[in-house]
Amino acid sequence: DWSTGFVKWTFADDAATSGASQKISYEFWEGFKQFAVQWDYDSTSNTYLRTMAGEKHVDLNDGKQLATKNVVILYTKEEGPVDVHKHMWYQTAGSGKAVIFQNGKRVDATWSKKDRTSRLTFTDAKGKAISFVRGQVWISVLQTNTPVTVE
16 A cells, blocks of 8 residues: 555645845756746745746636745756657655745755655754645755755
């Protein structure tokens, strides 16, 4: 049974940082500006609003800008392209560095995943499981040396 030993993520209520201003930006691949991402923290809604290629990234169904309560940057090994379509391979079993943005704050973390079917977990510097803010969790997987700018 897939759920044997399954570890659920934990969630906490909003704890927005009043007046916080945070802008997170990165490129998935250098020189491919059409995939450059920026997240802008909105303390009023306690969400991060997504911009891609310099324009608001909107949901095609409702026209609203994509927003999430939690932005996770997971750093890992990248290889490729692995085929003619330029797909990349990312190591997602093992462990590595992660950065989590929530409530207008940055949390340096470690990700770990025992194997392909295990739950991806995140812990803080003391080894304690990270609780996400209730709502969406957006995970961006980046090559280990990808620069991320936080303003």
